[in-house]
Amino acid sequence: MAISQEGACDMSLSLDLSIGRSRRRAEQSSPCFAFSLSDGFEAAGDGVSVKREIVNHDVGCEEVDTERLSSFRSCGSDEDDDVGGARKKLRLTKEQSALLENRFKEHSTINPRQKHALAEQLNLRPRQIEVWFQNRRARTKLKQMEVDCEFLKKCCQKLSDENRKLHKELQQIKALKAAPPHTSFPAAVNLLTICPSCGRRDHSGTDQKEAI
DNA sequence: GCAGTCAACTGGATAA
DNA sequence: TTATCCAGTTGACTGC
Numbered sequence: 001m002a003i004s005q006e007g008a009c010d011m012s013l014s015l016d017l018s019i020g021r022s023r024r025r026a027e028q029s030s031p032c033f034a035f036s037l038s039d040g041f042e043a044a045g046d047g048v049s050v051k052r053e054i055v056n057h058d059v060g061c062e063e064v065d066t067e068r069l070s071s072f073r074s075c076g077s078d079e080d081d082d083v084g085g086a087r088k089k090l091r092l093t094k095e096q097s098a099l100l101e102n103r104f105k106e107h108s109t110i111n112p113r114q115k116h117a118l119a120e121q122l123n124l125r126p127r128q129i130e131v132w133f134q135n136r137r138a139r140t141k142l143k144q145m146e147v148d149c150e151f152l153k154k155c156c157q158k159l160s161d162e163n164r165k166l167h168k169e170l171q172q173i174k175a176l177k178a179a180p181p182h183t184s185f186p187a188a189v190n191l192l193t194i195c196p197s198c199g200r201r202d203h204s205g206t207d208q209k210e211a212i
Numbered sequence: 213g214c215a216g217t218c219a220a221c222t223g224g225a226t227a228a
Numbered sequence: 229t230t231a232t233c234c235a236g237t238t239g240a241c242t243g244c
Contacts, residue, residue, distance in 0.1 A: 088239095088240065088241095089218075089219065089220090089239075089240040089241050090218090090219055090220080090240095091218085091219085091241080092218095092219085109232090109233090112231085112232095127220090128219080128220085130232080131219065131220060131221085132218095132219075134220095134232090134233070134234075135218070135219070135220085137233085137234085138234075138235080138236095139218090141234095
């Protein structure tokens with residue numbers, strides 16, 4: 001609990017709003033947190049420090065070995081576990097993830113009652129459920145943005161191609177216009193009056209009617 | 213070693 | 229005031 005000792009020396013200076021928030025969040029969490037906060041942490045004067053300490057303390061409660069981390073509920077608040085000070089990463093089990101995913105499919109947000117029920121069911125803290133939903137929404141949004149981006153890229157490519165094609169046509173028309181009239185006009189007429197399918201000249205009247 | 217993933221955190225905004 | 233959301237960030241972990 002090094003931070004609490006450090007922080008406690010100047011509690012009057014910088015008690016900001018984040019402490020209130022930290023306390024709120026921490027109190028939503030495990031009993032381990034409640035212990036920390038009621039034991040002089042609010043005097044630390046540094047919201048971040050307080051919170052970091054809480055996290056480390058929290059994880060320090062955990063028995064971390066081959067078993068995946070899933071719950072901090074039953075931990076005893078042994079301060080000596082926190083020696084390393086490093087935050088340990090929780091990995092949700094397949095079952096936990098699957099259930100959370102299912103709930104997310106039903107609804108991307110979760111109300112407090114559902115949150116607590118789910119926390120109880122999964123043996124997690126309500127705060128963890130809340131965070132999971134937040135992160136999940138962020139992931140969904142990111143994925144959607146990637147899809148949108150890809151779509152826009154394709155649109156852009158298509159428009160570029162079309163633009164290039166139109167430029168080319170414009171160049172041809174300009175070239176045609178710039179050419180001397182006695183050569184260009186009959187040539188153009190020839191082109192227009194030759195049937196592109198059979199190559200014959202000037203049968204447009206009858207054949208076209210037939211085609212229609 | 214490094215990039216990617218993801219749980220957790222921070223701080224601002226907002227609704228009730 | 230409080231709870232919740234979001235965007236951005238951090239740090240542990242993993243696979244290559």
